Amino acid sequence: MVIKHILVLFFLIFQYSSAKVTYNVVTFGAKADGRLDTKTAFLKAWNLSCASTTPAIIYVPAGRYLIASAITFSGQACKSKAITFKIYGTLVAPSSYNAIGNDEVWIKFYRVNHVTISGGTLDAQGGSLWACKSSGKTCPKGATTLGIYHSQNIVISNLRSLNSQMFHIILYACNNAKLQGDDCVSIGPGNSNVWIEKVLCGPGHGISIGSLGWELQEAGVQNITVKTTTFVGTQNGVRIKAWARRSNGFVKNIVFKQVTMVNVQYPIIIDGNYCPNKRNCPNDLSGVKISNVVYEDVHGTSATQVAVKFDCNKGSPCNGIRLKDVNLVYAGKPAVSSCSYAAGTASGLLLPTSCL
Ligand SMILES: *[C@@H]1O[C@H](CO)[C@@H](O)[C@H](O)[C@H]1NC(C)=O
Ligand SMILES: *[C@@H]1O[C@H](CO)[C@@H](O)[C@H](O)[C@H]1NC(C)=O
Numbered sequence: 259m260v261i262k263h264i265l266v267l268f269f270l271i272f273q274y275s276s277a278k279v280t281y282n283v284v285t286f287g288a289k290a291d292g293r294l295d296t297k298t299a300f301l302k303a304w305n306l307s308c309a310s311t312t313p314a315i316i317y318v319p320a321g322r323y324l325i326a327s328a329i330t331f332s333g334q335a336c337k338s339k340a341i342t343f344k345i346y347g348t349l350v351a352p353s354s355y356n357a358i359g360n361d362e363v364w365i366k367f368y369r370v371n372h373v374t375i376s377g378g379t380l381d382a383q384g385g386s387l388w389a390c391k392s393s394g395k396t397c398p399k400g401a402t403t404l405g406i407y408h409s410q411n412i413v414i415s416n417l418r419s420l421n422s423q424m425f426h427i428i429l430y431a432c433n434n435a436k437l438q439g440d441d442c443v444s445i446g447p448g449n450s451n452v453w454i455e456k457v458l459c460g461p462g463h464g465i466s467i468g469s470l471g472w473e474l475q476e477a478g479v480q481n482i483t484v485k486t487t488t489f490v491g492t493q494n495g496v497r498i499k500a501w502a503r504r505s506n507g508f509v510k511n512i513v514f515k516q517v518t519m520v521n522v523q524y525p526i527i528i529d530g531n532y533c534p535n536k537r538n539c540p541n542d543l544s545g546v547k548i549s550n551v552v553y554e555d556v557h558g559t560s561a562t563q564v565a566v567k568f569d570c571n572k573g574s575p576c577n578g579i580r581l582k583d584v585n586l587v588y589a590g591k592p593a594v595s596s597c598s599y600a601a602g603t604a605s606g607l608l609l610p611t612s613c614l
Contacts, residue, residue, distance in 0.1 A: 280315040281306050283323070290321020292350055297325050308336035318345040318378060325349050328361035328401065333370030333409070341370070345378020345417070351401075355387035359398030359423060363405035370406075374413040380404060384423040400424040410434055426462075431477065442492070446470070447507060448477035453485070460490030464522070467509055468499030469532060471546035476507035488518040491561075495525040496553070500546035502531045502539040502571070508547040519558030525586050526553055528579075528600070530570040543573030550578040551602075557585040565593035565610055568600035575599040579614055582606045 281303040284290070288299035300316075300323075307314030349365065351358050358364045364382055367373060382403045390397035400423030406412055407430045415438040419426040429435055431448035442459040445452060445467045459465060465487065467479055489495045496514040500507070519525040528548060533539035548570065565586035570576035579602030586593050586609060597613035604612035 278313045278315055279307075279310050280317050282317040282319065284319060288323055290319065290323060290347060292322030292324055294324060295326035296323040297327065297329050300325065300329065301331075304331050304341075307341045308333065308338050310338050313340040313342070314338055316341065316343045318343065318347050318349075321347045322350050323347055324352065325365065326352055326357060328358055328364055328366065330366045330368055331370065331373075332368045333373070334368070336370070338372075340372040340374070342374040342376060343378070344376055348379040348381050351382045353383045353386060355384070355390060355398065355400070355423065358382070358401040359387055361401045363403075363428070364401045364423075365404050367406045367409055367412075370409045370412070372411045373409065375415070375417055376413075377416045379418040379420060381420045382422045384421040387423045402426070402428050404428070405430065406432055406435070408432070412436070413438075415439055444468075445479060445482060447473070447479060449482070450480045452482045454483065454487070455485045457484075457487045458490070459487065460492045460520075462492050464489055464492045464494035464497055466494065466497040466499055467512065468497070469501055470499065470509065471501040471503055471505035471507045471544050473507070474503075474505055474545075476505050478508035478510065479512075480509070481511045483513045484515075484517070485513070486516045488520065489522045489525070490520040491522070493523050494527055495519050495522045495556070496527075497524065498528045498530075498548060498551065499532050500530050500544040500548065502533040502542050502544045504541060504543075505545040507545065508549070509551070510547070510549045512551045513554070514552065514556065515554040517553075517556045519556065519560065519586060521559050521561045523561045524564070524567060525558070525560050526556060526566045526584070528568045528570060528576055530574070530576065530599075543571050545574055547574045548576040550580075551576070552580045552582070553584060554580075554582040556583075558587075560586045560588045560593050563588050563591065563594055564596050566595035566613070568595075568597045568614070570599040572599055575601060577601050580604070581608060581612050581614065583608075585609045
């Protein structure tokens, strides 16, 4: 009896100590030459990490690792408490766009919990697809580089995403996610409690919440913070975008703060009437309710005169917009702000003058 108890105690101490198990993808046959497909090696490392009852590290040494087709890391049957990808190298997609161009996502995490991705580079080699698209030929839509779906407790830090075919990163229906040091980000329906910090974005479309409101029944987005972020030469800075369609979706409790804009076309924008080519928007009014959005300490330069634009609609006006210390200039001339169906408060230094 005594011995059994001691063993149990020993086991518990072992469990709660910082003991971690490390799986190096190279030991599963991955070669860092950028030519051999290393997908199976990554999946073997994932499967073992997922089955491990101690926290696991998937270690990716320096070098280039080809992931030749779309890969899914599924957490559905995992026993693990935590899995960390420690990446020193680069994961590369094939240079020919067809390999992943018809997939929704190149690297996908599905129903995972407590996953950290730390360091490393993802290179989707999207150049050939972009060349195809600009030549006017018929080309695949393109894959998002990294997609995290229906997951919880996600941390992504110091990850670089290069040459994506579509979006760099998509979070979909995730709870508790923290992104640090990444490129531009898009936050879709159903995401809550997301912290985005120290992102350098540009060129690109900026950081967007949306598009939302495509579906009639749609999960909302709430408690998103975007902090200490710089946009350089992007189309948008911080954007909220909702389709001009009927929907019960919503966006609330959003904070954008300490944001620097360098020559950004639409630094602060809520586009609540999104409907490209006026197609698929039968009643032209967005149902998505947008409320409690804070913009604090947003400064820099706008590439167009309308530096602040809140374009909401009669069907669901924007409420609780708060501007504090916004200083955006346009080529030496005064920038302007434009509001439609937007209400809220403004304080501190405000350039352009608030239209709320
Ligand atoms: C990983 O686990 C899944 C699910 O159990 C299995 O289908 C797959 O074959 C495994 N892959 C490898 C490379 O071991
Ligand atoms: C909001 O999200 C943050 C993480 O970004 C979390 O720490 C905080 O508890 C959340 N707040 C609420 C009210 O859920």
